[in-house]
Amino acid sequence: MVKSIDRLLVANRGEIAVRIVRAARMLEMETVAIYSEQDRHSMHVRLADHSVSLEHGPARENYLNIQKILDTARSLEVDAIHPGYGFLSESAPFAQAVIDDGFTWVGPPPEAIARLGDKIQSRKAAMEVGVPLTPGTDTPVLPGKDAISAAQDIGYPIMVKAAYGGGGMGMAVVRNVDELNDALKRTRKQAEASFGRPDVFLERYVEGPRHIEIQFMADSKGNVIHMGERECSIQRRHQKIIEEAPSPAITEEEREFIGQKVKKLAKLVKYENAGTAEFLYKDGEFFFNEVNARLQVEHPVTEMVTGRDIVVEQLRIAKDRRLSWKQKDIEFNGHAIELRICAEDPIHDFRPSPGKVTSLVLPGGMGVRFDTHIYENYDVPTDYDSLLGKLIIWGEDRNQAIYRAYYALSELAVIGFPTNSSFHRVVLANKEFHEGKTTTNFIEETQLIPYIKEAFNRRVAACFAAGVKTSKVFLPSREDSKWKDQARLESTNRGI
Amino acid sequence: MKENEKSGVSSYTPIKKSMKFQKQKNNQEIEDRERDNYKKYDVVLNGRELQILYDDSTGDVIIDNKRYPTKIEEDDGFYRAIVSDQHNYRIEFHQGQIFMEGRLVEFTFKPSVPKLQRVMSEMENELLIKAPLPGNIVGISVKIGDPVSVGTKILTLEAMKMQNEISSSINGRVQEIYIKKGQLVGTDEKLVLIVKN
Incomplete structure (x- = not known):
């Protein structure tokens, strides 16, 4: 039987909350937004049919507060909850609580989330269905002879990893046997201190890999499809910043091979709804990393090349409908690139640079999409991540997508504070990027940052020279707020 | 410029220009003794504040100890700023707004006051x-x-x-x-x- 969803609570903020409201409207669902007071003027609050303040405070008091969210869901009599990405999206206890309270959960079953969220469990599941893994030990190792021989079998370089770790902590790269025992002792100490358990295991360290991930979708009837890969190699601080589909490195056979494996994994854990399996990829080999049991930030690039609305489909699947598409319906057309536009300054080590959006000019044209929650006069809150929006570009082929993205970016003006758009522009004009030579070390290897600084300096020099020599730029502070009128007057007088 | 190209049409489109200049470095460092000729300014471009030096007589701008010679040409309603002889920027002033290469930018400057x-x-x-x-x-x-x-x-x-x-x-x-x-x-x-x- 198909469940009905007439009212959907969106348990998120920012651009993804806006995205979900848009999808819900397509299925004529009413939407309920929740927000922290810091987000009172965010676009999702305004777009939703109903909005409920969860008061001022850190995320644990609102977007991460299971009790408050469920109370809101009950008092507004919603039928379903969509968690978006981040926050509670991969919380099995939250998913369970939503279901126990009689709401429909727009996401995978809590059992699947729990199983895939555990590193060792998900590795085991992957192994069971033949998903390629990084060679490694599946049990903890101690310093000594056994570790040395295990390392010999795996091959150097090796990563020593805390079994119960996370967030890039408790890891060490070992390049030869002499370093092994020391690294093991050190990492065990760190693991004990940080995670309470000293267990570490060994894994092959893949150097300079690409980040490749497979989008998949499953319904409650056991149907599973994959929607091809995305490449998200270009990262800063191990966080994705540019994503594209398809990957310039993956052949059709490889896509089919890994897509089939991912489908098997999804079936094994009885997955439902949208998910992404992440891999490292190098020289024709895939190495399983993890499954993100939720919608991802970069889902639009897959939407653009497949012409399918993933979020609308998530809602349909949650209603217990059969998947709208069979595997053979998923065809790939052209190329898509997503640029995450962030309030971050690339010439100052990508540090956050929030502020008020004083002006906003968006690009347009064929194949140009901008998913955002910002608008003119929006104040970027400092309590959340720095994502301002996603510029998503489609082209008939990769080259056209790159050119279109470059020129779209040269029209985009987010004024009021520094953004990372200069970084994107430089990447899009980079020879290695054009040739598809992208790895997760792209920023370090290409040394683009000094060039961004240099290009910025030239622009400053150009603006300054034009301003000083034409007397057309005035200071806001010099003559109160008259400077704009003054400039307007001057330009009119000179007939410009 | 090649013969078959229209006059005024650059042989490089912006994306190609950007590709060409990407690995180029500015090696024009200035000497300390030259600093007397320069006036200090505080400028803001798209939310980034910085201090620059400017020599009125030559049009040289100094940023991070590097020299950026500038020239300004007026051209039918807009200005062309030429930086380091090879980088052209089209700048337009309109009703208090500034457009650089057709894109809105935020730019202000003022003489540096040592009280800062x-x-x-x-x-x-x-x-x-x-x-x-x-x-x-x-x-x-x-x-x-x-x-x-x-x-x-x-x-x-x-x-x-x-x-x-x-x-x-x-x-x-x-x-x-x-x-x-x-x-x-x-x-x-x-x-x-x-x-x-």
């Missing part, structure tokens, strides 16, 4: 590190009395879900630490004082 905090700190041989944005102090890497040099990590500020390392921009010694680990700080709150040796 930053300049004063320089003159008094100290560096007062303030919080660039609100956040949580998740780590302090120095103790009072520690010697530091340019680039030494001073503290880590967690803001907008990022760990931001703040380092020293001078050589000196840690004089004061105004905050504790785990403390929440607001924009411009005093964090650490460093004094030059």
Whole structure:
């Protein structure tokens, strides 16, 4: 039987909350937004049919507060909850609580989330269905002879990893046997201190890999499809910043091979709804990393090349409908690139640079999409991540997508504070990027940052020279707020 | 320019130009004794504040100790700024707005007044590190009395879900630490004082 969803609570903020409201409207669902007071003027609050303040405070008091969210869901009599990405999206206890309270959960079953969220469990599941893994030990190792021989079998370089770790902590790269025992002792100490358990295991360290991930979708009837890969190699601080589909490195056979494996994994854990399996990829080999049991930030690039609305489909699947598409319906057309536009300054080590959006000019044209929650006069809150929006570009082929993205970016003006758009522009004009030579070390290897600084300096020099020599730029502070009128007057007088 | 090209049409489109110049470095460093000819300005371009030097007689702009010679040509309603002889920027002023290469930019400048905090700190041989944005102090890497040099990590500020390392921009010694680990700080709150040796 198909469940009905007439009212959907969106348990998120920012651009993804806006995205979900848009999808819900397509299925004529009413939407309920929740927000922290810091987000009172965010676009999702305004777009939703109903909005409920969860008061001022850190995320644990609102977007991460299971009790408050469920109370809101009950008092507004919603039928379903969509968690978006981040926050509670991969919380099995939250998913369970939503279901126990009689709401429909727009996401995978809590059992699947729990199983895939555990590193060792998900590795085991992957192994069971033949998903390629990084060679490694599946049990903890101690310093000594056994570790040395295990390392010999795996091959150097090796990563020593805390079994119960996370967030890039408790890891060490070992390049030869002499370093092994020391690294093991050190990492065990760190693991004990940080995670309470000293267990570490060994894994092959893949150097300079690409980040490749497979989008998949499953319904409650056991149907599973994959929607091809995305490449998200270009990262800063191990966080994705540019994503594209398809990957310039993956052949059709490889896509089919890994897509089939991912489908098997999804079936094994009885997955439902949208998910992404992440891999490292190098020289024709895939190495399983993890499954993100939720919608991802970069889902639009897959939407653009497949012409399918993933979020609308998530809602349909949650209603217990059969998947709208069979595997053979998923065809790939052209190329898509997503640029995450962030309030971050690339010439100052990508540090956050929030502020008020004083002006906003968006690009347009064929194949140009901008998913955002910002608008003119929006104040970027400092309590959340720095994502301002996603510029998503489609082209008939990769080259056209790159050119279109470059020129779209040269029209985009987010004024009021520094953004990372200069970084994107430089990447899009980079020879290695054009040739598809992208790895997760792209920023370090290409040394683009000094060039961004240099290009910025030239622009400053150009603006300054034009301003000083034409007397057309005035200071806001010099003559109160008259400077704009003054400039307007001057330009009119000179007939410009 | 090739013969078959229209006059005024650049042989490089913007994306190709950007590709061409990508690995080029500006090696025009200036000598200290030249500095007398220059006036200091504080400028803001798209939210980035910086200090530049400008020589009125030559049109040279100095940023980060590098020289950017500039020329301005007026061309049918807009201006063409030529930087370092090979980079052209089309600039238009319209009703108080500034467009660069057709895109809206925010740009202001004013003569540098030595009263500014930053300049004063320089003159008094100290560096007062303030919080660039609100956040949580998740780590302090120095103790009072520690010697530091340019680039030494001073503290880590967690803001907008990022760990931001703040380092020293001078050589000196840690004089004061105004905050504790785990403390929440607001924009411009005093964090650490460093004094030059």
